[in-house]
Amino acid sequence: MRRSRFAVFVSATLLALGGALTSGAGSAQAATGGYVALGDSYSSGVGSGSYISSSGDCKRSTKAYPYLWNAANSPSSFTFAACSGAVTSDVLANQLSGLNSATGLVSISIGGNDAGFVDVMSTCVLGSDSTCLNRINTAKSFVDSTLPGRLDSVYSAISSKAPNAHVVVLGYPRFYKLGTTCLGLSEAKRSAINGAADYIDAAIAKRAADHGFAFGDVRTTFTGHEICSSNSWLHSLELLNLSESYHPTAAGQSGGYLPVLNAND
Template identity: 40%
Template sequence: MSSLSTLGLLAGAALPVQAEEPVHYVALGDSFSAGTGTRAKVDDCYRSPHGYPALLADAHGLQLDYQACSSADTEDVHRDQLDALSPATDYVTMTIGGNDLGYAGVITQCALPGWLSNCEGRINDALELLHSQMPQRYDVLFAEIGVRAPAADVVIGTYPHLFSGRNCNLATFFTAAEMRALNGATDQLADVIADRTQAAGFRYVDARPAFQGHAVCDSPEWVNGLSWPIQESYHPNRDGNIGYADIFWPGTSGSTTTRTTTDTGTASTDQTSASRAQQVRAQADAVLAMDLTGSANLRQARSAGVPTGELVRLVAQLRSGDVATVEKALAGLAALNERHAIRAGR
């Protein structure tokens, strides 16, 4: 197989000329590379046909070995995915590092009401690990990739900002300050990824510019907010994976194989109402699962100055069968959280 310099991939800005043999492409990484968020789970690792690796392979005729796996961290990639690499490997992509830092746990913690959350502490713990351990973890992983696939064009991607500063989901309680802090942690992770990627002699691509204006609650949204199944939450959707494909290989979205199709049919009023009712019910159930009125959580609320009588009343209303009542209760809980954030100076 000819080298990727012959194919033109190393430039990263232009599509390669047609090769006589298919380019051997290995997609490594975590859920952001496995297509989680596209609502098309194929196996235990997810590996969606709408994930950016599949889009790249389809658009450019690559021979894809799809190794990326939801929940993978650097150790998992080293142990479970690198056997796919060889001297014949031409092209490698990867996002990795978020799970080393406890990505899901940090998001879950920060989504709680402020009087129950240790969002700042969880972010700080992740950042301490980022700066103390992640450079070495990246160096070890990247060195092994280089040994196993010495001729490959290896491209490492960063993660996008998840938040635009607005929380439009009534089942989560992110404050503006928490969203800024989470985006700031993403920036620090991107800096480390860029530094260690370039030190390894690999190519680095940054997802943040392309995703600007497409965060959770933006329009159009390239990242899911709280979703069901819950695994789909806070990951790039199908449009986001098209964006990622363009980030890794500019011009990919010009292919008809990567364009999303829109159902132009109009849903009936009954279908729309049912969908809204189901969404509201799911959000209410998510908040009820936080056990806000459990004895220990009520003590925390009381010590934080939250009016527990109002809290108990609003939580009780979440069990109502009336959609409007449940929506009003969710909005009331969001307002309680905002008042607490103001008092706490957050």
């Protein structure tokens, strides 16, 4: 088990380095072939406000990293298909129509909802430490047994429909700053939730590498900006707007996600 996890870590690290060395490839391709942004709420921009009214419940934001990248780079076309609440099957069913053989750049964040992100967070907020940790262990088992196959289906479909595109798979941040006084969840819960983020990121990075995609690790840019830090880029529990809880703020999109896409595009 230790060797397996070490191999995942090495693979993800090498892929990140490779993405940095080829930075700019997606920008050049998108200039002529266009940019397509796929994925879940972390890509649609839930939590950052300024939602595009025509996007409805998908809550696509003008402050989300795909919209910001498009504004800064002016690709030949821009398809913003990411949608709040999306799971892998939603991407396959509803988000791939903008892809074609000319597509130059594709970005995607997906997998968190498949692994039960919302239920994990609600269980940890409302339950005991042991209940929280048990739910996280269940999610990890799903990440081991089922998520890789679902990611493979999505990544293979992207490659099939956009064979010439540079694809950047964005991961998820760690949620909590540890070792500090913080109201709300216990240190044990916060540590376990961070560990779960690491676990799913490792799995996503491995599947991305196996498909020849770049993996964008946002844990680096969010370091120092987690919940419980003095300058958080993530919403904590928002009782007046539950859907934005545990999502990046506008600053998290522009400071956490956009630089990582830029470094790997």
